[in-house]
Amino acid sequence: MPPGEFELIERYFRGPAEALRRQRGDVALGIGDDAALLQVPPGMQLVAALDTLVEGRHFPAGTPPESLGHRALAVNLSDLAAMGAEPAWFLLSLTMPEARVDFLEDLSRGLLNLAQEHRVALVGGDTTSGPLSVSVQALGLVQPGTALQRNAARPGDLLFVSGTPGDAAAGLALEMGTPPGREVAAAQQQWLRRRFLFPTPRLALGQALRGLASACIDVSDGLAADAGKLAQASGCGARIDVERLPISAALQARLGIAAVRAALTGGDDYELCFTVAPSRVDEVPARLANVKCPVTCIGVLEEAAGVRALDRGMPIGFELRGYDHFIGAG
Amino acid sequence: MPPGEFELIERYFRGPAEALRRQRGDVALGIGDDAALLQVPPGMQLVAALDTLVEGRHFPAGTPPESLGHRALAVNLSDLAAMGAEPAWFLLSLTMPEARVDFLEDLSRGLLNLAQEHRVALVGGDTTSGPLSVSVQALGLVQPGTALQRNAARPGDLLFVSGTPGDAAAGLALEMGTPPGREVAAAQQQWLRRRFLFPTPRLALGQALRGLASACIDVSDGLAADAGKLAQASGCGARIDVERLPISAALQARLGIAAVRAALTGGDDYELCFTVAPSRVDEVPARLANVKCPVTCIGVLEEAAGVRALDRGMPIGFELRGYDHFIGAG
Numbered sequence: 049m050p051p052g053e054f055e056l057i058e059r060y061f062r063g064p065a066e067a068l069r070r071q072r073g074d075v076a077l078g079i080g081d082d083a084a085l086l087q088v089p090p091g092m093q094l095v096a097a098l099d100t101l102v103e104g105r106h107f108p109a110g111t112p113p114e115s116l117g118h119r120a121l122a123v124n125l126s127d128l129a130a131m132g133a134e135p136a137w138f139l140l141s142l143t144m145p146e147a148r149v150d151f152l153e154d155l156s157r158g159l160l161n162l163a164q165e166h167r168v169a170l171v172g173g174d175t176t177s178g179p180l181s182v183s184v185q186a187l188g189l190v191q192p193g194t195a196l197q198r199n200a201a202r203p204g205d206l207l208f209v210s211g212t213p214g215d216a217a218a219g220l221a222l223e224m225g226t227p228p229g230r231e232v233a234a235a236q237q238q239w240l241r242r243r244f245l246f247p248t249p250r251l252a253l254g255q256a257l258r259g260l261a262s263a264c265i266d267v268s269d270g271l272a273a274d275a276g277k278l279a280q281a282s283g284c285g286a287r288i289d290v291e292r293l294p295i296s297a298a299l300q301a302r303l304g305i306a307a308v309r310a311a312l313t314g315g316d317d318y319e320l321c322f323t324v325a326p327s328r329v330d331e332v333p334a335r336l337a338n339v340k341c342p343v344t345c346i347g348v349l350e351e352a353a354g355v356r357a358l359d360r361g362m363p364i365g366f367e368l369r370g371y372d373h374f375i376g377a378g
Numbered sequence: 379m380p381p382g383e384f385e386l387i388e389r390y391f392r393g394p395a396e397a398l399r400r401q402r403g404d405v406a407l408g409i410g411d412d413a414a415l416l417q418v419p420p421g422m423q424l425v426a427a428l429d430t431l432v433e434g435r436h437f438p439a440g441t442p443p444e445s446l447g448h449r450a451l452a453v454n455l456s457d458l459a460a461m462g463a464e465p466a467w468f469l470l471s472l473t474m475p476e477a478r479v480d481f482l483e484d485l486s487r488g489l490l491n492l493a494q495e496h497r498v499a500l501v502g503g504d505t506t507s508g509p510l511s512v513s514v515q516a517l518g519l520v521q522p523g524t525a526l527q528r529n530a531a532r533p534g535d536l537l538f539v540s541g542t543p544g545d546a547a548a549g550l551a552l553e554m555g556t557p558p559g560r561e562v563a564a565a566q567q568q569w570l571r572r573r574f575l576f577p578t579p580r581l582a583l584g585q586a587l588r589g590l591a592s593a594c595i596d597v598s599d600g601l602a603a604d605a606g607k608l609a610q611a612s613g614c615g616a617r618i619d620v621e622r623l624p625i626s627a628a629l630q631a632r633l634g635i636a637a638v639r640a641a642l643t644g645g646d647d648y649e650l651c652f653t654v655a656p657s658r659v660d661e662v663p664a665r666l667a668n669v670k671c672p673v674t675c676i677g678v679l680e681e682a683a684g685v686r687a688l689d690r691g692m693p694i695g696f697e698l699r700g701y702d703h704f705i706g707a708g
Binding site for chain 2 (some may be wrong): 076077080081082083084085086087088090091092093094095096097098099100102103104105106126127128130131133137139140141143171172173174176177178179181183185186187188190192195197198199264265266281
């Protein structure tokens with residue numbers, strides 16, 4: 049890219065990042081050198097996640113750049129949420145065909161608004177020309193021994209999910225103009241679209257679950273697939289009672305009877321799926337009293353491997369989405 | 379990608395990564411969960427860099443995958459080297475059109491051989507399908523207050539460069555079959571190619587320069603451009619005496635009189651460019667006695683902004699390469 053575009057990046061990223069950096073007080077050196085220098089508080093463990101969004105794979109061509117900026121950070125904050133971590137800093141690697149003022153303005157607004165909301169500081173990265181993709185690397189902190197993991201659930205533990213899964217898949221279908229779907233009110237369409245375009249990383253929920261949940265994962269590849277990964281990592285299986293799935297009114301209106309399938313397999317929800325031992329399930333309401341995010345018990349972990357979905361006791365078939373993420377971060 | 383390819387990634391990344399993780403002993407949780415959990419030693423500052431290599435931009439189509447794996451990690455380790463940091467961990471985000479066995483085998487070998495050499499552990503990341511690009515996020519450690527930065531050089535400080543800049547640009551031209559260039563011996567051609575394909579991050583040099591160099595930067599966009607960035611960050615300018623530039627025999631044979639220009643502007647060297655106060659320049663040989671990397675004094679920082687190249691006192695013109703990296707990591 050021509051050197052003149054350097055100033056665009058300075059204006060849209062470096063200036064706003066500087067304000068957040070000053071707020072935090074733990075960034076010794078931010079954007080502008082070969083690497084960032086960060087002060088990890090004594091006794092805290094570092095939590096690191098790296099996820100990339102690729103045009104045509106994680107978002108359709110024509111996705112609003114504000115959404116792209118938001119989602120690139122949100123999917124990484126969601127990984128930190130699934131660990132029960134507090135987000136601290138992030139780095140950005142942006143590849144785009146050309147640096148356009150309106151594109152950068154919108155993308156940086158989406159990214160930095162979410163960063164501001166969670167007080168996570170942009171401390172470095174790079175920008176280059178090429179096919180559109182955005183990598184964010186998020187760093188968070190957690191007290192040693194308290195991080196939520198995938199692998200410590202036991203058969204008998206109850207399975208929960210936050211929010212209303214399936215909305216994002218229906219929102220993406222609306223974005224892409226894909227049938228099928230019923231005509232629904234414009235407000236509901238808009239709400240479903242936003243569930244895809246602006247997912248909410250469940251950071252407060254993840255932090256509140258530390259010491260209570262036996263295992264946790266974020267839902268990126270579909271609830272059944274990710275519940276299955278949690279169960280597999282814990283050496284057991286999972287049963288989902290589909291009549292208990294929390295279905296949003298908008299999803300119900302849009303998909304009718306197919307809403308259940310969207311909730312099971314839809315993907316891109318960035319809700320948390322977690323387990324709680326039966327002896328501690330009574331603690332859930334009090335522990336989550338201040339977390340503005342509903343959670344629903346949707347099933348139980350079982351000895352037998354695999355994920356089963358039952359509708360009032362009758363097994364139903366479903367197909368898992370393919371894996372997007374191969375070497376660990378989900 | 380089809381789920382069967384999950385096993386390929388497991389085989390080529392997760393297994394080898396596990397061995398390095400055990401060697402280090404500071405990775406509480408590596409590949410396989412939503413994020414990695416890392417133990418930062420008490421009192422150490424965290425150093426974070428994120429760089430992406432994009433096909434057609436940072437490497438030509440057809441680049442051997444072993445080189446791609448090596449370079450993706452090397453350019454990030456080079457950023458840590460420029461800070462004087464010790465590398466500790468890294469995350470990988472790999473986007474590729476399809477997961478082929480031979481490609482993954484070669485790429486992972488290039489990546490993990492370099493990781494093993496520097497005892498830096500792969501702790502997470504993701505893999506997805508799309509246009510070929512590789513993001514690596516490297517994390518390192520440095521004692522607070524000792525990191526090298528770009529911005530603390532002063533007029534009068536002497537300017538140094540490690541190794542022999544310009545080789546990588548000539549090697550890339552050979553890779554791409556680009557004229558011009560003289561016929562040179564096959565061994566010299568091969569050596570120049572390897573200078574592009576397998577750059578050496580100057581980690582030991584960067585660490586040895588802590589407390590001695592007044593400023594440091596790694597050379598990715600060309601020596602003159604990066605010396606200029608160092609000078610600008612320090613609020614001054616730089617003079618390069620081109621007759622002092624260290625030119626390799628292979629580069630001289632290949633380019634003749636044009637070798638000087640390649641050394642000034644070539645790019646992709648991943649050498650270190652650094653400054654030392656005149657009062658401390660006598661300390662350089664002893665300090666670097668155990669570092670297997672020659673360094674050469676090539677000029678001096680001056681009050682006047684900008685970068686000037688002089689050939690035995692006569693100004694020569696040159697064009698800087700465009701900036702590849704916009705928001706800070708270079």
